[in-house]
Amino acid sequence: MEKWSLMTIIVLLGLTVRWLVSFGSYSGAGKPPMYGDYEAQRHWQEITYNLPIKQWYFNTSDNNLQYWGLDYPPLTAYHSLLCAYVAKLINPNWIALHASRGYESQPHKLFMRATVLVADLLVYIPAVIVYCYYLKETSTKKKISSAICILLYPGLILIDYGHFQYNSVSLGFALWGVLLLSYDWDLLGSLAFCLAINYKQMELYHSLPFFCFLLGKCFQKGFTGKGLVLLIKLAFTVVASFAVCWLPFCTEVEQILQVLRRLFPIDRGLFEDKVANIWCTLSILVKIKDVLSPQIQLKLSFAITFLSLLPTCIKLTLQPSLRGFKFALASCALSFFLFSFQVHEKSILLVSLPVCLIINEVPFMSTWFLLVSTFSLLPLLLKDGLLLAYIVTTLGFITVCVTSFSMFEKTSEDDLQLKSLSLSIRGYMPSFKAFPEIIKSLFLVSVTLMGILTLMSATLNPPQRLPDIFPVSVSVVSCLHFLFFLMYFNAVILWDSRNGRSQKKTS
Numbered sequence: 001m002e003k004w005s006l007m008t009i010i011v012l013l014g015l016t017v018r019w020l021v022s023f024g025s026y027s028g029a030g031k032p033p034m035y036g037d038y039e040a041q042r043h044w045q046e047i048t049y050n051l052p053i054k055q056w057y058f059n060t061s062d063n064n065l066q067y068w069g070l071d072y073p074p075l076t077a078y079h080s081l082l083c084a085y086v087a088k089l090i091n092p093n094w095i096a097l098h099a100s101r102g103y104e105s106q107p108h109k110l111f112m113r114a115t116v117l118v119a120d121l122l123v124y125i126p127a128v129i130v131y132c133y134y135l136k137e138t139s140t141k142k143k144i145s146s147a148i149c150i151l152l153y154p155g156l157i158l159i160d161y162g163h164f165q166y167n168s169v170s171l172g173f174a175l176w177g178v179l180l181l182s183y184d185w186d187l188l189g190s191l192a193f194c195l196a197i198n199y200k201q202m203e204l205y206h207s208l209p210f211f212c213f214l215l216g217k218c219f220q221k222g223f224t225g226k227g228l229v230l231l232i233k234l235a236f237t238v239v240a241s242f243a244v245c246w247l248p249f250c251t252e253v254e255q256i257l258q259v260l261r262r263l264f265p266i267d268r269g270l271f272e273d274k275v276a277n278i279w280c281t282l283s284i285l286v287k288i289k290d291v292l293s294p295q296i297q298l299k300l301s302f303a304i305t306f307l308s309l310l311p312t313c314i315k316l317t318l319q320p321s322l323r324g325f326k327f328a329l330a331s332c333a334l335s336f337f338l339f340s341f342q343v344h345e346k347s348i349l350l351v352s353l354p355v356c357l358i359i360n361e362v363p364f365m366s367t368w369f370l371l372v373s374t375f376s377l378l379p380l381l382l383k384d385g386l387l388l389a390y391i392v393t394t395l396g397f398i399t400v401c402v403t404s405f406s407m408f409e410k411t412s413e414d415d416l417q418l419k420s421l422s423l424s425i426r427g428y429m430p431s432f433k434a435f436p437e438i439i440k441s442l443f444l445v446s447v448t449l450m451g452i453l454t455l456m457s458a459t460l461n462p463p464q465r466l467p468d469i470f471p472v473s474v475s476v477v478s479c480l481h482f483l484f485f486l487m488y489f490n491a492v493i494l495w496d497s498r499n500g501r502s503q504k505k506t507s
């Protein structure tokens, strides 16, 4: 009973922070002709409400795709339609075809913010609470600490309630998927994950760990008997849930192809804008986009992403464990973020979600990653006028994590889960025992650097010759951090011997 009342207080705290951030500005506020993501979401309500489904993804005289054309899968479109019905009841002008373009008003902002909050309350927040409440082999204190840290993670709050998006819906469905799989409700878990993919195609970053974990489970049950039955049931669930989500578009092949073309715009190039991934960072040195043809860029990014995912996926398939699954979600999403094609800065949230899920296992590294991921969004947040919200939520988050996990005391090799790696290194270099020291010093350097860069971006005018110097520095620094974290996650996953040992014991 007491645990539930604590959880209630945490939820109220999380809601308060969300509510306060939502008073801030949003993407593209008062910036015609294109505005920003807020207008995109409003425009989709206008389009889905006024046009027949057949036209949603097509360029027509009523639907100019160059102006925020729908580029998310059907569930996002249905969600927009649902919001549009509510909008129509309150004020039809909000979704009037053509006439509502760039509509902005205080009541409308309140309405839009409320739709985000409702979606969050229905999908993401309950998933977090249930996930933390039922964490296995975890003390009550740790469960409470995890819940409060996850719900106060600034990155997601700032993007959804500041910038304006509905990431908590797709991330929430993915979290329900993890949660259900961890209790062996494999079919429901796959259904939840299919909903996540059908809300935002970026959820594909999580798809390989889901696939490998479930495949590994099937193998474990024996590939002919129970395992095969499970595999068939899973395949059926996935196909059926996709079919239901896409049903209105299944009238013609051309409809499906057009939606797919909108979801995967490969002709938009390797990257746009400043993203803290490897391609954007490398292109400071070499103008990759000019040197390589688009075809080669596509193949190169595909090959490197695939190679960086491979070890983790093989390990997860051969030794499926819940812990390995969560780490693999973080590492694979990070590989996609760093190496794949057409990545957006907000996609770092797809890495942050699984990192939130391991915060009770590796509090120090998770907190650090979550700080860096929020920092990597800084240029976007500055553009949206969310500096104050960024600083306050980040400081609050650090305080909560440091106090609730005593994270600075959790830096031994065991706490960092690097014991077996350092044992194998010691096999070659007997004097090696430096991980905790190295990691602690790196953390101090990193936090100082992020602090200085935040201050400089917020207060200084860039020199005329280098107008992009601050956003570029932020993305390079973040990218270096992410490479480091990718190595860390892979080290933990590949040197995880617990699984192997427990299997040997049982056999």
Ligand SMILES: *[C@@H]1O[C@H](CO)[C@@H](O)[C@H](O)[C@H]1NC(C)=O
Pocket (backbone or CB within 6 Å): 059, 060, 061, 062, 063, 064, 065, 066
């Ligand atoms: C799409 O339609 C709009 C009018 O709604 C038109 O101005 C635009 O040129 C069209 N774009 C393409 C690529 O056909």
